[in-house]
Amino acid sequence: MHPGVSPIVEVEDLHVHFGEARAVDGASLRVMPGEVLALVGESGSGKTTLIRAIQGLQKATSGTVRVEGKSQAIFHDPAVQMVFQDPTGALNPRQTVYEVVAEGLRIRKDRGDELEMVKNALSQAGLRPAERFLPLYPHEISGGQRQRVVIAGAMVMEPRVLLADEPVASLDASIRGEILGLMRHLVDDTGLAILAVTHDLGLAWNIADRVAVMYLGRIVETGPTEEILDDPKHPYTKALLSVVPETREMEQQILKGEIPDPSRVPSGCRFHPRCPLLQSGALPEDVAARCVDDDPGPVALDAVRAAACWPAMATADRSDGGRAE
């Protein structure tokens, strides 16, 4: 899909099982250099397990994770850095900003000019002048600045990809935009890639080039952000979009309950017990029966735009003369 450019992260048919629970159950995705991919889904969809597997913190049951073409012997690979949800929890309260940011360099036993590298990373993260922040402790700076310190601590390692797990969910709404803007600048200026995990499609509109929607361990829809948000095909994506507070011209589709227990994945399409389209009774009988009995399977690794939904695939078949994607 990007001829001549190789992906930074490639996850293919990944399974991570905890006993009976299939937290990740056949997920595939790619992150290319210089792009932001938003991985979207509710709590319990397996997003966090998936990025832990990419980071090498979680062993895969089967399937592959490759970072820059190398398979997953990547624990402590400086090319992959994390940005956590809660910067206050991620920072050691007894370390100064300087120590926090320099820590990764020391672990890596980097021989460069440490002070210079730390200062560069801080200015890259928008903490300028960097000298002013070096001696401060986390409690002496604001929540937004703390998240910038976390980002500087990642950037000092010169990563190729940032895995950002709900990077702004614990921040005040007013400062979220600034942190997202910073992340987008880093991508545009340095060719960094970001895999941003979120439950908020509004965030995807703000920073993501592409969207992958995850449900119960799998990617169920993927495509370019504008296309997905303008014309979602999967009923799950439609529901997620309808509850973003800023898209109220859509009728809200509040799904009942929560994602089912991953140790009891429903038969057929795994979304069918909560699917508003199936429940509406509008589907032809044969299609509805398929939703209940046959698994539409996960979205393929190579898919540019695809939805793992029988009715959506049937519509695409009719309009595209047989192309399922």
Next chain:
Amino acid sequence: MSEPLLSVRDLSVTYHTKGGPVPAVRGVSFDLEKGGSLGLAGESGCGKSTLAGALLRLLPEGTDVEGQVTLDGKDVLTLNPGGLRAVRWTAGAIVFQGALHALNPVQTIGQQISEPMLVHKTVKGEKEAKTRTESLLGRVGLPASRAGAYPHQLSGGQRQRVLIAMALACDPLLLIADEPTTALDLMVQAQVLSLLSELKEERDLTLMFITHDLSVLTYACQRLAVMYAGRIIEEGPGREVFADAAHPYTRGLAAAFPTIGDMSSRLAPKGLGGDPPTPGNLPGGCPFHPRCPLARQECLPEEPELRPAGGGRSAACILV
């Protein structure tokens, strides 16, 4: 207009810390009619949770609270302990943020929902409390069989539902929801908001909703008040305040939310520059001036008062 259920006049709250007095709320006044809903929005540290705590006198001992709070005809700030106990839970109850620490980890959720009923004797005994607890659980969308569960066995959304059931235990007139949807994903957030608005209609509840997320409030609340540095700086009908704010701070807050489909926000997240002021160390004049894109010399001499800003709104800015 009917008599307000909640009336707050010139409320000020000052914490005393080692570093000196910290004025967290500085002269807030508003009315909330019976059956109405008011959203209170603002960033961390603006005083919104302190304000909520002051309404039911839940602040730490030694905190200075001045002004007047009238809830269901009672002067809350001067009530004796017995009178105060009668007001809490029955006149007004708080739904706390559903994090694990808002619930007791070693009691079942059934025990925790029954406790206020038994303490306030709104039920005849354990048996009635149990029946009522089960019906409340059902009402908030949890099976009655979950009454025996412990908080750690529930998801974040389920815990938030338990906290709502608990707040409803003694049939309060006023429900104060303090960040009830923060830290929940958007689907659960939508579930909780729709549950609260159903309950409001069903029980003729008066609702006060506190959050940093302005976009949540505009749809859930008839009226919206925005706080900055311990004061209300804009107040008016919810939709108007969000869509057409009069105060530059409210405009900045509203613009921080992306509008899906609006190309001007595509790949261009907007935030409000700078950080909110520290309550103990407020800038002189209009406290928003260091972050305000429209700040000018006239903003410096004194802090502006709320003044009419058209469309039923008022705003504390010299430019309105």
